Structure formats: C-alpha cells, structure tokens
Amino acid sequence: MRRGCSTFLGVLLALAVVSGLLLWFGRDYVEQKLDPDPVTVAAASLQGLREQNRLSTFAARYVAVVTSRQSRLGLTARKTLIMPGMVRYEVDLARLDQDDVQWNAESNTLRITLPPIEVVGPDVDLDAIREYDEGGILMRLTDAEDKLDEANRQAAQRELVRQAREETPMRLARDATRRAVERSFAMPLRAVGVEANVEVYFPDERSGDREQWDVSPSIRDVLANRQSAQGQ
Template sequence: MNRSLFRILVLVLLGVALFLGWRAWRDWQRGYDPETVVAASLQGLQEQNVLVPFTARYVAVVTSTQSRLGLEAKKTLIMPGTVRYELDLAKLKQSDLDWDAATNSLGITLPPLRLAGPEIDLDSISEYRDGVILLTLTDAEKTLDAANRKAAQEELIKQAKGATPMRLARTAARNAVEQSFAMPLKAAGIDANVTARFAE
C-alpha cells in the first residue's frame, strides 16, 4: 500500500470517527432537553407526595369562666402546639409548569399551602383555676376544660395563619421547589432561571 492511499484511508477513518463522535454528542445533547429534565423533576417531586417546608411552634393562652348559684369559676389553659405547613406535591401538574425556551426560564405555579396540626405538647400544658367551690360541687370544671381545649386549638391555628408565618412558609416552599427544578437543570448543563409562585 503506497503512502498516498494510506493517507487517504487514514483521513477517511478520521472523518468517519469525527462524524460518529459528532452524532453521539448531538444525541447526548438531545437527551438533556430542558423540557425532558423538567418533566423528570416534576415526576420526582410528585413521588415525594408531601413537602413540609416549614414548621412552627405556638402557644395559646385561653381563659373560660362560668357562673352558677352566685359563684364563679375560672380556668386558664396554656397549651403549646406545633403546626406543619405542607405542600401537596401530588397536585403539581405539568400544566403548572411554563418553560420559556427564548429566555431559558421556568415558571411554576404552586398549589396552596395547607396546615397540619396542631400537634399538642401534652407535657408542657399548664392550667390555673379559680373558684374551687363551684368546680368541686358541679361539673363546671369539665365544661371549662372542654371550652378551653376548643378555644386553644382555634387560637393555635389562628396564630399559624398569621401574615408573618404564612410569608415565611411560602418563601420556604418556593425556595425548596425552585431548587428541586434548578439543580437537575444545572446538572444537565442548562443555565435556567426558575421561579415558583402561589396562584393566590
């Protein structure tokens, strides 16, 4: 085999290798299509089912009073409880995702947060009572206890729905979901701007 023919053969083989390499690179790039990565991230989140981005502990202080037979009884209940702020990821659908190829940005519309609890810390409950005679002679104590427990639960939820904790919980939820989509995109070599928001 003369040198000219050998060089031609080498060039042909090199050309074939370059072509096959380019095609493999193109196919690899296609495998990391942004919308494919986003869809896989969504499936991963849905499989988690519930995200708890924020928890908070509150203390309710309530007092109930009852008067009978010219006597008065009063009980004060101090009841701590923990509330979880949950995001139902199963409600997050493909239609809630908006990929903009022109700006490489992903918009996510989140389902509303829901409150779970309160989980009462039974060991930390305190009670104060006044009006021993009425409490001893009647069922006033039972009535006051029931009223206090109901009022304390309502107070804990009221505190949990306050503007500041809801803002903190929403921010934590948005950050967690944004990271859940941004990290896989970044790992795939896609520099994307991910923004999550609540519909409300």
C-alpha cells in the first residue's frame, strides 16, 4: 500500500514538473512568436501600410465659375463656364519607410512622419457643366467660341485645384489621414497589450521638439542594432 502511494505521488510530482516545464517553454515560445515589442509591431504595421501603395481618406467637391472674353472686328464675345469637379487627397505610402517611424522609449511614443498630401484630380462632372454666352455674331463669324471654350476649361481646372488647396480642406484632409494612420499603428499595438502614444505628422509640421526626435532611433536603426547584437 505504501509502495503504491509512493509510486502514485512520484507520478504526480513528475507530471507537475513536466507541466511546469511545458508552461514555461510554451510561454517563451508564444512570447517569441507574438513579440509585444512596440518596434516589432510598428515594423509590421508599416509593411501593411506600404502594401496599400496610396492612401485616400478625404475627397471634396468644388465648383469653378470662370468667364473669358474676346474682342475682334469691333465685336466682343464672352462665355461663362460653370464646372463642378471632385478632388481626392492622397498620400503615397510607397514613400514611407522605416526611417520615418521613430520610437521614443522614455515617453512610450511612436511618431510617424508622412509624405506630403497630394491633390489628385479634379474629376470633372461632365453632366453638370453649364455654359452661358454673349456675342453670338463674333462666335459665328470666327473661331472665337473655340478659343473661349479652351480658355474656360483651363481656367476652370486651375480654379478647382486652387479651391482644393485652400487652408480649410487641406487641414481636413490632413486630419482624416492622420486619424487613419494613427489607427493603423495603434490598434495592432493594443492587440498585443502595448499601450503607446501614436503621433502622426507631415513634413512641415515638425514641432519644437524636433531635436529630441532627431536623436530618437528609427525602427530601422533599432532592428539593425538587434540583428547586429544577435550576430555577435
């Protein structure tokens, strides 16, 4: 009876030791596979963003109203063009690399510097174009109407782009892009239990802490240092 109990206790002890080892090595394996290190997670998020190629998070519709005039033979012709168009605001994510992503361990902050916003378009709504003209005699006798139409089209295109580049829509486009990129980095970090501050900037928004961030390592530098250390 005693021998049987001793054998049973020995088996339980062996099972406990084996279970402990499995738990220890299993945890170590999971930590290696699911490394919660913010630099590793940020590098994976960056790769996912780059695969999107271009990011467009904001679009706006504008209306250009332009008028052109021509005078010949003592006569004057005038045409007014009303041209609606849609403009998209995009960021070329292919230009974003590891040097643009910096990790500040002291403040637990990940900072991303994006390429500039690009205005794409306008995509003109041809069905909504309206034209009004005066001076039909000159347009019937000469090519004045063709000249006026060409001048109006070019002027309207420039006007749509000018409106798209005004301060308010550019700010809205930046804010929308900033939020999208912040989520792209913050959500994977939270998923592995890393609570980090994610800040997204554009090149001309470098604030007064520029010197601090210039000495903060990019994720390229951090990963390169780790590989070098592992090789030694």
